[in-house]
Amino acid sequence: MIKIWSMKKDNAGVDKKKPKVSAAQIRVQKDLGELELPKTMKMTFPVPEDLLNFELEISPDEAFYAGGTFKFSFAVNGNYPHDPPKVKCLQKIYHPNIQADGNICLNILREDWKPVLTLNSVMVGLQYLLLEPNADDPLNKEAAEDLRSNRRNFEANVHKSIRGGSVNGVQYDNVMTK
Amino acid sequence: MADMQPSLDTEAAESQRWAGIYKLLDRSSLIHPKFEPVPEIKEFVKSAKILVIGAGGLGCEILKNLALTGFKDIHVIDMDTIDVSNLNRQFLFRRADVGSPKAVTAAAFVNKRVQGVTVTPHYCKIQDKDEDFYREFAIIICGLDSIEARRWINATLVGMVDPEDPDTLKPLIDGGTEGFKGQARVILPGMSSCYECSMDMLSKPTGFPLCTIANTPRLPEHCIEWASVLEWPNQHGERKMDTDDPKDIQWLYETALARAKQYNIQGVTYSLTQGVVKNIIPAIAATNAIIAASCCNEAFKIATTSAKYLDNYMMYSGNDSVYTYTFQHQKKDDCPVCGQSTTKLEFRGDKTLEELMDYLKEKPDAQMKKPSFSLGGKPLYMQAPKQLEEALRPNLSKPLAELFSSGDEISVTDSTLPFSLQLQIDFV
Numbered sequence: 001m002i003k004i005w006s007m008k009k010d011n012a013g014v015d016k017k018k019p020k021v022s023a024a025q026i027r028v029q030k031d032l033g034e035l036e037l038p039k040t041m042k043m044t045f046p047v048p049e050d051l052l053n054f055e056l057e058i059s060p061d062e063a064f065y066a067g068g069t070f071k072f073s074f075a076v077n078g079n080y081p082h083d084p085p086k087v088k089c090l091q092k093i094y095h096p097n098i099q100a101d102g103n104i105c106l107n108i109l110r111e112d113w114k115p116v117l118t119l120n121s122v123m124v125g126l127q128y129l130l131l132e133p134n135a136d137d138p139l140n141k142e143a144a145e146d147l148r149s150n151r152r153n154f155e156a157n158v159h160k161s162i163r164g165g166s167v168n169g170v171q172y173d174n175v176m177t178k
Numbered sequence: 179m180a181d182m183q184p185s186l187d188t189e190a191a192e193s194q195r196w197a198g199i200y201k202l203l204d205r206s207s208l209i210h211p212k213f214e215p216v217p218e219i220k221e222f223v224k225s226a227k228i229l230v231i232g233a234g235g236l237g238c239e240i241l242k243n244l245a246l247t248g249f250k251d252i253h254v255i256d257m258d259t260i261d262v263s264n265l266n267r268q269f270l271f272r273r274a275d276v277g278s279p280k281a282v283t284a285a286a287f288v289n290k291r292v293q294g295v296t297v298t299p300h301y302c303k304i305q306d307k308d309e310d311f312y313r314e315f316a317i318i319i320c321g322l323d324s325i326e327a328r329r330w331i332n333a334t335l336v337g338m339v340d341p342e343d344p345d346t347l348k349p350l351i352d353g354g355t356e357g358f359k360g361q362a363r364v365i366l367p368g369m370s371s372c373y374e375c376s377m378d379m380l381s382k383p384t385g386f387p388l389c390t391i392a393n394t395p396r397l398p399e400h401c402i403e404w405a406s407v408l409e410w411p412n413q414h415g416e417r418k419m420d421t422d423d424p425k426d427i428q429w430l431y432e433t434a435l436a437r438a439k440q441y442n443i444q445g446v447t448y449s450l451t452q453g454v455v456k457n458i459i460p461a462i463a464a465t466n467a468i469i470a471a472s473c474c475n476e477a478f479k480i481a482t483t484s485a486k487y488l489d490n491y492m493m494y495s496g497n498d499s500v501y502t503y504t505f506q507h508q509k510k511d512d513c514p515v516c517g518q519s520t521t522k523l524e525f526r527g528d529k530t531l532e533e534l535m536d537y538l539k540e541k542p543d544a545q546m547k548k549p550s551f552s553l554g555g556k557p558l559y560m561q562a563p564k565q566l567e568e569a570l571r572p573n574l575s576k577p578l579a580e581l582f583s584s585g586d587e588i589s590v591t592d593s594t595l596p597f598s599l600q601l602q603i604d605f606v
Contacts, residue, residue: 001222001316001481021589023333023374023514025555026598030591033550035562043563048570049556079326082377097389101411105389113385115377137389 024080028052031119041123052076055090056123059177063131064155065095068162068175072104072126074119084113085122091173094161096133096144100170104129105139142168199223199248202484209485219482223248226316226481230254231304231331233280235461236321236353238270239470241284244319245292247478252288253315255300255307256281261422267463304331309338312348317477319351321470325380328352332365332373333515339368349480353473355465358496362472363507364480364488367516371490371507374515398438398445402454405433421456430455468494514597527579527605531559534578534603538590544599546592553581553588579605 028051042057059069071090088102097105106125138144147154157167164174207213228249230240233256258280260271270287285299340346350365391404420426431451438446479487491507538544551558560566584605591598
């Protein structure tokens with residue numbers, strides 16, 4: 001068997017031992033510890049010892065969705081940051097890029113995710129989606145069509161939907177900030 | 179039978195049996211001038227405990243190679259059972275073995291076929307074994323298909339290294355194949371570049387934009403993704419999809435096919451469905467054979483010192499021709515697994531976490547600004563977000579001895595650190 005130890009002199013020795021925590025956990029600790037959340041965002045941790053699963057509330061202070069508070073769940077797996085976090089919208093809302101069952105069409109959550117991105121990037125991306133809904137990448141086709149054809153009408157629909165009203169025959173959750 | 183014969187003949191038979199190997203071990207080497215052909219080396223090959231992780235396409239090849247190279251104490255660990263689709267290349271398995279654990283079947287096959295070899299199976303996840311288990315081996319060879327498992331074993335082996343004790347350093351030989359491409363590498367945990375150092379070399383998994391899947395499918399893959407990502411939860415609610423269950427795959431296939439018809443898309447098949455949801459890239463038996471041969475070669479070289487071992491990364495591509503390229507992958511200073519050193523710190527156990535934090539902020543060689551602390555993945559104190567900071571703030575005024583024990587390692591992150599600092603705190 002090779003004497004690995006005798007090679008230490010060329011190698012400046014063995015550094016490091018005992019990462020009892022996974023790289024994913026450390027990375028999440030770093031991401032979270034350096035967060036500077038704007039006033040429009042709030043996080044909750046259902047289990048405080050568990051940094052890998054949490055919720056984010058975004059209360060946009062301008063644009064279509066102002067007045068509402070939107071809840072998202074984050075689930076980070078052991079392969080983070082190689083894998084993106086799994087994010088879902090917890091309420092049924094009328095939004096071109098968010099499906100009634102919570103799926104979100106945000107490029108950095110799927111095809112454009114890169115390990116250099118952070119949890120903060122995703123949060124900023126979500127907030128941006130609420131400020132600037134995108135009619136070109138629809139998950140809710142009718143909402144996208146409304147936004148494209150008549151912004152005024154779309155705005156009225158959002159206004160109605162976030163108060164628990166129905167749009168195009170679908171009833172949405174009341175998400176008004178309490 | 180050989181074991182019925184007198185011992186002298188047995189010895190002669192042994193010599194003959196391993197004649198090819200002994201040619202390498204009985205003579206000095208042209209390639210490795212420092213090699214000394216002492217008898218202990220042959221003994222070491224016979225007695226060294228080798229662990230093979232994975233008993234699939236690569237694993238079958240590796241087990242066969244090791245057994246026929248003269249290694250006698252081989253262990254194999256695999257959590258999987260045999261599927262009928264494995265049989266074309268995983269040659270230690272037969273039709274009747276379908277459904278049996280791979281590790282157990284592979285071990286039994288080699289034990290029966292290669293006299294004098296003992297392969298010990300472990301039918302479980304690698305995560306089920308602790309450091310004491312891994313400490314028993316001289317060399318560990320991986321033939322895995324999962325990034326997550328590789329990251330785990332890599333981090334575990336790096337974590338086991340105790341600078342005071344040479345026996346804690348376990349050479350890790352990692353083989354991997356994907357279609358016609360593959361790689362073999364030698365990782366000396368803590369010394370050479372580790373698996374985590376090369377995470378950025380991985381090609382990212384191909385994903386499709388959710389909106390394309392939902393509204394403008396153009397490819398058969400889009401229809402399959404639609405069925406698995408969007409329709410599955412709609413129809414089955416909380417029940418998770420089991421990609422190994424033919425019933426679930428059949429449902430996905432039919433659902434995807436119906437959607438493909440609707441959009442006039444050709445090409446949705448049962449096997450494509452399986453391929454997309456399980457992220458399958460066709461396994462090529464020849465690639466496995468080449469990579470496994472390289473891995474076992476390295477194990478032999480490391481065990482015997484008869485030739486210089488791979489330093490440290492060999493990539494192979496059989497796409498257009500037979501091509502290999504070998505290079506030294508560099509260790510990353512800010513690698514989250516092997517990059518940061520554990521720092522030992524002596525501190526009084528009756529001092530509070532806040533006092534420790536202030537100390538780290540003032541310590542010239544630490545230079546931290548707003549450190550966050552955790553112990554074994556659980557947060558002790560987080561600077562942000564606000565809700566967490568408030569919940570954990572009471573810990574700041576607790577004495578350290580109340581939060582952990584002397585000798586425990588805490589993970590410290592700070593914006594000034596590239597990644598994290600493992601801090602072992604000894605109470606004084």
